[in-house]
Amino acid sequence: MGRPRVAILSGDRIASAAMDLVDATGGFTIPELARRLKVSPSSLYNHVSGREQIIELLREKAMSEVELPEPTGPWIDVVAAIMRSYRRSYARYPRLIPLLTAYPVASEQATGMYNALARTLTEAGFGADDTLRIITLIDSFVLGSALDAAAPATPWGTSPDVGPELAAALDTGAAKADRAEDAFEFGLAVLLRGLNTL
Numbered sequence: 001m002g003r004p005r006v007a008i009l010s011g012d013r014i015a016s017a018a019m020d021l022v023d024a025t026g027g028f029t030i031p032e033l034a035r036r037l038k039v040s041p042s043s044l045y046n047h048v049s050g051r052e053q054i055i056e057l058l059r060e061k062a063m064s065e066v067e068l069p070e071p072t073g074p075w076i077d078v079v080a081a082i083m084r085s086y087r088r089s090y091a092r093y094p095r096l097i098p099l100l101t102a103y104p105v106a107s108e109q110a111t112g113m114y115n116a117l118a119r120t121l122t123e124a125g126f127g128a129d130d131t132l133r134i135i136t137l138i139d140s141f142v143l144g145s146a147l148d149a150a151a152p153a154t155p156w157g158t159s160p161d162v163g164p165e166l167a168a169a170l171d172t173g174a175a176k177a178d179r180a181e182d183a184f185e186f187g188l189a190v191l192l193r194g195l196n197t198l
Helices: 011-025 030-037 051-063 075-091 094-100 108-123 128-149 164-174 179-196
Strands: none
Touching: 011 030, 011 051, 011 094, 051 075, 051 094, 051 108, 075 094, 075 108, 075 128, 075 179, 094 128, 108 128, 128 179
């Protein structure tokens, strides 16, 4: 029997199947992925070196949706635009976030975004040490906010231990359909204002 004219597997097909598993279960194994693709596990290794490379394919897929603005205008506006796009991208794939934090970044798309942030921050006058701190802060804030975007509309349950101050605060969020977006924009403004005073 000859080889099929169209390759059964590709990096895109493997990443799409892995993303489906992550969305459904929060993770994947090589045997599960092979079953989903209707191939043997050894066939996967003809296209990827292992789990870490598959996770990088997933990172690349998520990061390919991050839009980088033109590096013109005030640095704060450029950083804000990158952060909003970064959050929107990962809010689509919240169950992917814990997997990504377990592996070092090797994705071309991710490196491109980090390069854009580093250039913008350096041009704004931040030193190399502060640039790294700021990029780490951005990652922490954006990824946490992307997880919050996937939370239920009212993420806090009821408890008899809720005091009146917390109850009043929770009541303000319950009325907002866009609670997570509102919290992100508030946090973004606080973060950028703080950076502007350094």
